[in-house]
Amino acid sequence: xxxxxxxxxxxxxxxxxxxxxxxxxxxxxxxxxxxxxxxxxxxxxxxxxxxxxxxxxxxxxxxxxxxxxxxxxxxxxxxxxxxxxxxxxxxxxxxxxxxxxxxxxxxxxxxxxxxxxxxxxxxxxxxxxxxxxxxxxxxxxxxxxxxxxxxxxxxxxxxxxxxxxxxxxxxxxxxxxxxxxxxxxxxxxxxxxxxxxxxxxxxxxxxxxxxxxxxxxxxxxxxxxxxxxxxxxxxxxxxxxxxxxxxxxxxxx
Numbered sequence: 001x002x003x004x005x006x007x008x009x010x011x012x013x014x015x016x017x018x019x020x021x022x023x024x025x026x027x028x029x030x031x032x033x034x035x036x037x038x039x040x041x042x043x044x045x046x047x048x049x050x051x052x053x054x055x056x057x058x059x060x061x062x063x064x065x066x067x068x069x070x071x072x073x074x075x076x077x078x079x080x081x082x083x084x085x086x087x088x089x090x091x092x093x094x095x096x097x098x099x100x101x102x103x104x105x106x107x108x109x110x111x112x113x114x115x116x117x118x119x120x121x122x123x124x125x126x127x128x129x130x131x132x133x134x135x136x137x138x139x140x141x142x143x144x145x146x147x148x149x150x151x152x153x154x155x156x157x158x159x160x161x162x163x164x165x166x167x168x169x170x171x172x173x174x175x176x177x178x179x180x181x182x183x184x185x186x187x188x189x190x191x192x193x194x195x196x197x198x199x200x201x202x203x204x205x206x207x208x209x210x211x212x213x214x215x216x217x218x219x220x221x222x223x224x225x226x227x228x229x230x231x232x233x234x235x236x237x238x239x240x241x242x243x244x245x246x247x248x249x250x251x252x253x
Contacts (some may be wrong), residue, residue: 009046030057031067033153038245039067039104045111048075051082051126058104059087060138066104066227068141072113078126078156086141088132103130103141103169116174117147122184123157130169132162140169140188140196150175160196161189168196168225174232176203180211180248186245187214188225195225201232205241208248215252227252 031040039060049071060066071113078084086104106128110117122128130141140160152175160169168190173237178200180186188196195217200206205228215225227250231240244250 002131010072018213021126028055028057030055030059035057039063039101041067041070043070043072045072045113047073047111048077049073050077050079051080051084052080053082055085057083057085057087060086060101060103061088065102065138067105067142069106071106071108071115072111073108074111074118076108076117076120078121078128079123080126081124082122082126084128085157086130088138088140088166089134102138102166103132105144106130107144109146116176117145117148119149119151120145120147121149121151122158123151123153125155127157127159129157132164132166136162136164137166138164139166140190142170142172145173145175147174148176150178151181152179152186153181154184155182156184158186159188161187161195163191164221165192166190170196171198173199174201176232177205178202179207180213183208183210185212185214187212188216189214190225197225198227200229202240203232205243207242208244208250210246210248212249212251225252228245 029041039058042058058067058069058138068086069086084106084108088101088103108117128143130143132140140162143160160171162168168188171188188198195215198215215227
């Protein structure tokens with residue numbers, strides 16, 4: 001579970017009215033759907049988003065899709081168990097619904113909502129995830145990130161998984177530089193259906209140090225997802241490099 005004490009949203013505005021920063025520390029920003037109808041979306045536009053010991057989440061426990069999360073920011077910093085999550089679960093009061101709705105999608109762009117985020121940084125077990133829980137029927141959602149610089153450190157994850165009977169979701173990331181360190185990962189997984197796909201477009205370099213990028217299906221019925229890594233700028237003269245060091249893993253199975 002998540003650390004305790006996550007109860008409110010803290011919004012911090014600095015002295016310059018034109019600069020509006022969003023900081024969620026030990027807090028929750030969320031929407032949930034427990035019945036019929038599509039869940040509410042979350043859209044945040046800010047120069048800088050910081051989440052620490054906090055959670056931004058959309059979820060469905062009903063028959064319709066969870067809401068989407070749209071972040072428009074120049075800088076996104078998730079650290080110390082900071083989470084962005086779109087999920088499918090089962091309502092314990094009405095388990096017959098079986099969580100048949102699909103998970104929402106997560107999309108990150110710059111403050112104008114079009115161009116790449118300057119930097120997306122995840123550290124100390126922080127996570128961006130679209131997922132489905134045990135015994136659910138819905139499919140996992142899509143993660144769509146575009147950034148100049150993506151950094152994952154110290155156990156941080158970008159993942160899409162289905163532990164129910166739905167399909168794993170899609171992870172689509174475009175970055176100039178992509179670096180994963182110290183047991184961090186980008187992965188998709190499905191227990192009973194097809195695993196989700198991972199599509200990475202990298203301009204300069206992809207570096208893994210004791211980390212993984214994997215697309216897997218664990219059940220007998222499903223097939224593993226596809227892992228595709230391409231150079232994002234074919235017109236550039238820059239040499240695209242992939243470095244996988246110290247027990248790192250690139251796998252589609």
